[in-house]
Amino acid sequence: MIELGRYNTLRVARFSDYGLYLTDDDADSPREVLLPGRYVTDNMVVGDMLKVFVYKDSEDRPVAVTEHPFIQVGEFAYLQAAQVNRVGAFMDWGLPKNLLCPFSEQKVKMVQGGIYLVYAYLDKETQRVVASAKINKFLDNVYPDYQPGQEVQALVIGRTDIGYQCIVNNLHRGMIYENETFEPVALEQTMTAYVKQLRPDGKIDLTLISPGTAGRIHKIGDEIMQRLEKGCFLLSDKSSPEDIHSELHCSKKDFKKAVGHLYRTHAIRIAPDGRISKA
Numbered sequence: 001m002i003e004l005g006r007y008n009t010l011r012v013a014r015f016s017d018y019g020l021y022l023t024d025d026d027a028d029s030p031r032e033v034l035l036p037g038r039y040v041t042d043n044m045v046v047g048d049m050l051k052v053f054v055y056k057d058s059e060d061r062p063v064a065v066t067e068h069p070f071i072q073v074g075e076f077a078y079l080q081a082a083q084v085n086r087v088g089a090f091m092d093w094g095l096p097k098n099l100l101c102p103f104s105e106q107k108v109k110m111v112q113g114g115i116y117l118v119y120a121y122l123d124k125e126t127q128r129v130v131a132s133a134k135i136n137k138f139l140d141n142v143y144p145d146y147q148p149g150q151e152v153q154a155l156v157i158g159r160t161d162i163g164y165q166c167i168v169n170n171l172h173r174g175m176i177y178e179n180e181t182f183e184p185v186a187l188e189q190t191m192t193a194y195v196k197q198l199r200p201d202g203k204i205d206l207t208l209i210s211p212g213t214a215g216r217i218h219k220i221g222d223e224i225m226q227r228l229e230k231g232c233f234l235l236s237d238k239s240s241p242e243d244i245h246s247e248l249h250c251s252k253k254d255f256k257k258a259v260g261h262l263y264r265t266h267a268i269r270i271a272p273d274g275r276i277s278k279a
Contacts, residue, residue, distance in 0.1 A: 002031050004062060005055055005073030005122050005129035012048045022050060022064055035064040055129050058097050069094045071120045073129055075170050076138075076155055078117050078188045081110045091118065091131055105132035115188075117157055135167075144172045144204055146195045149211040152204075154193040156185060166193070166206060174204035179265050182209055182217050182257040209257075220250050220258040225267065228278045236274035 002008055002024045010022035010033070019037040023030050033054055044050070052064035053072070070093045071077035079091040082098050089110035090098035101110065101118055110116060110133070118131040119138045132138070146152065146168075154174055158165035163177040164185050176185060176193065185191070185208075193206040207214060227233035235244055237259065241252040248255060259276065262268045269277050 001026060002033055002054055002062070003073070004127060005120060006053070007051055007072065008054050008064070009049055009051050010064065012044060012046050012050060014046065020044060022052065033062050033064045035066070039064075039066045053095075055095070055097075056127070060128075065095065067095055071099075071118070071131075073120050073122050076117060076119050076135065076157075076167050078115050079131070080115050081112055084110055084112050089116075091116075093120075093131075099129060099131050101131040101133060105130070105134055107133040107135075139167065140172055140202060142171060144168075144198055144202055146198060146204065148195055148197060150195045151210075152193055152195060152206070153190055154206055155190045156187050159187065168193075168204050168206070172202070172204055174206045176206045176208060179261075180207045180209075180214075181264055182214075182261045184260070213254075216250070217254060217258050217261060220248060220254055221262050221267075223248055224258060224262065224276070225278075228268070228276065233276060236276060237270075238274045 002010070008024065011025055013021045013023040013032060018034060019040050020035040021032045022035055023032050035050070035052060050066070052066055053069055054062055054064050057063040070079060079093055079099065081089040082092040083090040088100050088102040089106065091101055093099040099120065116133050117135060118133050119135055120129055120131055121138070123130050152169050154166040154168055154176065156164050156166055163175050163180070166174040166176060168174040180196070191208060193208055194210055196205040196207045198204055209217060224233065235247055235255070237256065244250065244252050244255045259268070263270055266279050269279050271277070
């Protein structure tokens with residue numbers, strides 16, 4: 001089955017004057033879709049398996065492309081409005097034909113050049129891929145089934161006093177708490193995260209540190225604080241990996257994570273020259 005608005009792995013069935021026809025080899029009702037000539041390379045031959053994105057072109061025909069859009073059906077992403085007219089906003093999603101976000105699917109009136117969080121879905125009537133900025137109706141529609149320590153993808157969509165709001169695996173809401181961040185977090189960023197726990201309200205608490213690593217980072221942080229209490233801590237971000245390993249028996253990467261965590265939780269101050277002191 002060829003899925004519109006998503007990546008498909010299809011077999012090269014035949015050549016034509018317009019490009020290559022690809023098939024899904026469905027045993028009951030095989031279907032074909034055109035890969036236009038501008039995407040065809042000299043090394044493509046009949047029988048090859050190609051990973052392509054399939055959507056409807058400007059003439060409303062299914063077409064395959066080898067380009068990689070910024071979003072596919074079932075995903076959230078931040079996209080820029082390339083054009084706004086009486087129909088709606090047309091979002092730049094990295095393909096020749098822009099992605100329509102109708103006025104009825106806009107949370108606020110979109111303006112040209114604005115960047116908005118949207119969800120891509122397949123309109124049942126037109127079979128076209130469209131976008132919606134009304135993200136709430138696409139979240140938490142299935143019960144979260146995650147295990148503590150499970151790896152997930154988290155799209156950062158907001159900042160609060162306690163941490164960062166995320167969309168987890170394009171399905172659920174999650175939170176990365178400020179005191180659980182061991183590295184910088186930026187809005188609109190997609191990060192690998194790990195499930196810490198499922199809350200009674202169905203929300204998901206996340207951490208950016210893989211299972212087993214968080215304890216190590218906390219231990220390094222505790223050691224740094226103990227040495228600062230004694231006034232005998234000379235390491236900084238500019239210290240060599242060898243000096244850091246000699247003093248704390250850890251890598252420079254883990255040292256920087258521990259220092260970053262202490263700084264973001266206001267436990268330490270970092271001077272312009274990199275020296276660390278208690279806050």
